[in-house]
Amino acid sequence: PVKQNGIKRSETGESNKSDKTNGDCGANGANGIGGLVRVPTTKPPVFEPQVGYRQWVAQAGTLIADLLTCAGADHVITMDLHDPQYQGFFDIPVDNLYGRHLLRKYIQFNIPNYLQAVVVSPDAGGAKRATAIADSLGMPFALIHKERRPTQINDRQNATMMLVGDVADRTTILIDDLADTSNTITRAAKLLKKEGATQVVALITHGILSGDAIDRINASALDKVIVTNTVPQAEHKARCPKLEVLEVGNVFAEAIRRVHHGESISVLFDYS
Template sequence: MVRNLVVLGGNSHPDLTDTICNHLGVPPSKILLSKFAVGETRVEVMDSVRGKDVFIIQSGGGKVNDHLMELLITISACKTASAKRVTAVLPLFPYSRQSDIPYNKTGAPLAKAPTQLNRNGNYTFDSRPTTPLPGQAESAGMKGGPENLHKKLMDMQLRDQQANGDSQGSPVKMPRRSTIESVTSEKSDYFDDNTLTPTVTNGSANGDKPVAKFHKAPPHFEPQRGYKQWVAQAGTLVADLLTCAGADHIITMDLHDPQYQGFFDIPVDNLYGKHLLRKYIQFHIPNYQNAVIVSPDAGGAKRATAIADALGMPFALIHKERRPTQITDRQNATMMLVGDVADRTAILVDDLADTSNTITRAAKLLKKEGANKVIALVTHGVLSGDAIDRINASAIDKVVVTNSVDQEENKKRCQKLEVLEVGNVFAEVSWVAPSRVVICDIAPRGQSIDNHSRPSEESTTERVSAFYSTIRWLLKMLLDLAGVSGHIAGWLK
């Protein structure tokens, strides 16, 4: 039994909490998790955690928002109860897929997207002139010079006004604030920078001239192309929430974006599930040397090649070719296989399967290219929505996932699903975390953590007995040298 170590489990994965506690030899501490009538989360820690190392087990599957709120309140409750150290164990980290970098429709970061030039060679607001030569004006690279650019900008402005219903009459340049039928209010500053909309009224029968009346028009926002203007930075936000709640340490597995660790001001241990997947390939896939490791996208190529190199297996990659000018937003990108899988077993390796759209489409492509069998190895099997139905109807022969997310209901619905245990991995890390042992040291040279045997109570007793035997032997030698009587020497025996 481990002293000064407390394990608390949330509602996300009770079976995983029991597995970790059984491996550590400690009972799970009592905690009350419920909801008030209004729907607010209620957490009450029933056992004392004063001066102890607390580990809170809560995964990111299922009702993610409720589980995250449970975790935050539990962390705060433990810190309020004078816990020495609080570690949040998150096998699947919530919101880890929402990166802070804005992405456009093609999936590439905007910071790396070059400015495009249209087919006619005309420059728009989204384009950029060519780099001028030394001593040359900046507008020299433009076709027709700056006059042509100003003319095109004016034409674009006129077309925008006509598209908004300003086709009647000629455009009239007005000051930013108009005194014709305008009322100053608190919201006037909101419209200061927007062009006024002219409305031409025909004159009366007496020959009065037409009168142009100007009204405030709602602002016409032109967001930057491809940039998600109103998307919050959820990655930084969740990291700040855990830190502010009082977490001292984070333990997770296979973060979707490894740079997520940089959002924290506290230590984050990102465990790797590739050791478990590699062992499964070695012991459960016959003749695995002739199989092919396949990455379903370029983002997982590093993970897949690490397994392929460790086992000496060939590697293939599925490239997603995205062409936004030809494919609508609702259509999927074209997939292209780079490698040979003909007459072989194809092993898809990925970190997360949510809707399972990627792995099912990849399996269809692999079977089309001549693969005999397709096996998908996934660390986190979220399998939300109609993912189970999609897998059952797909060309995948088997899907292997870990129990970082509860899979009891999924196993009942899918006969192709096989689950690997990761509770022992998190138990080993929880054992060494309070002693500040480097976690990579418990799995030397890429070996799985579950092969490492923690010291048992029997081995500790043997070491203590050997220590006292050595002390008695030293005392006996000293007494013999001093010439002490025999009955004292006999007592030391």
Template sequence: MFSTDRKQPIAIFAGRSNPALATRIAAAYGCELGKIEIKDFADGEIYVHYEESIRGSDLFIIQSTHPPADHWMELLLMIDAARRASAARITAVIPYFGYARQERKDQPRVSIAAKLVANMLETAGIDRVLTMDLHASQIQGFFDVPVDHLYGSAVFIDYFQRFDLSNLVVVAPDVGGIKMARAYSRRLGAELALIDKRRPRQNVAEVMNIIGEVKGKNVLLIDDIIDTAGTLTSAAAALRRAGALEIMAACTHALLSGPAYERIENSEISTLIVTDTIPLRRPSDRIKVVSVAEHFADAINRIYTDDSVSTLFIP
């Protein structure tokens, strides 16, 4: 049970993108989710109505923004309604921050979608953002309001330490993941390796080289997002050819689009551990879920009580 003894009352509400996680976060905090009506008109237009007073409250809105894009629109409407209902402070709790993979102009005539949605959130009226494992950490700089960036490693490390981690090497599936993989290898006392890949087109990856020794080693592949699982499964196949023994993988945000399930279930990966920032489309014997609810509840409490959140930022 966290603190509630402040003059400014706390209120925790949730959109429809991930109700199970929102319920777990509220339970971990020690309260119930606020009552809100969200529905779709016949043409798909979204309607939002807070069914209880939030005037003067410290409001936390929980909404992951995985596809469809309606989840973004729903969040924006919830923020707008809360601002018009005189909430004192509005924090958008976004366990999975969608459109984060379009965070730079890497070729002519493309949008920087992550900056656009940051602008939209601020225009709607947020005062703060709480999120986890942004695909690109520089997205924090797109905001002119505070952004608290949590790491999934906080829950994964606790999970992995239950196992025998001898003879382990942590592998980054691409250059962009090397910082995350290094943090895991340091905290698990494991060696580090890197997959050198090229991406001829979107959602297609080709393994070129493995940098580091994996022969005769147990492997833990680390990534922040799995979409179609092409990168992950091709990396696992290359590691097996290079002589790796058991191959496990961990990912914070399990989008698992298109052929992802079939690829994982037919791959060299023995177990894929994911968090519940995004609800799974269906269960799988190869996929295990660990919850980030307590981690988010702790962060919400620290924000509400104006305590330091930085101790939760250790990657």
């Protein structure tokens, strides 16, 4: 499919977000900046909790970075970029805050006997993120390996999944940076329950939840899905009783304050 501006979407299938979500995020961000830079005394950093077009091909990512810069942005603050290399598209400073500290705190205070639970990465690409949380809390770790067979590019059902680790009779905690169609986490939950997990909780930074993702979660083996509000969640929460939302506004507010006053934001990468 092609956007109205002629930019083709990446053909990576399950990770792409809806046209509306991406378009609104990029265009609205640029429009907001334009309105602010017309006031000479106001030069705020761009507040982009979940950067639109993040999973697009490099050409489109560069275009959006240039769009924000040309609109007047001189600093971007975001959280959990799907690919940290996205920062290289910008010619201005980009601070990529971590959401894993919020997820870690949720585990500590909301998962009973969390030290007996197992942190699970739903794919190999997210293993580093999940192990960082598991290691910081002294929890066991498991990995779901996906093997994609050579079939049609959009046929996602032909990826076989294999669990590496033991989850029998334990609570399992899926860690991922984003959920769009929710195919990955719902299929992972089904596998974990099949392998003997007593409960499956998914902790996600960016809950895009496009299309029929909410219906898929409601019908899945997932017991809870925890997301942050880097993406508005009011509509999703009204339709999904399994959904809980973590507030990230205070983290971004402190980052904006520190940038505005020329202070270091390094402390925000280690907050507890």
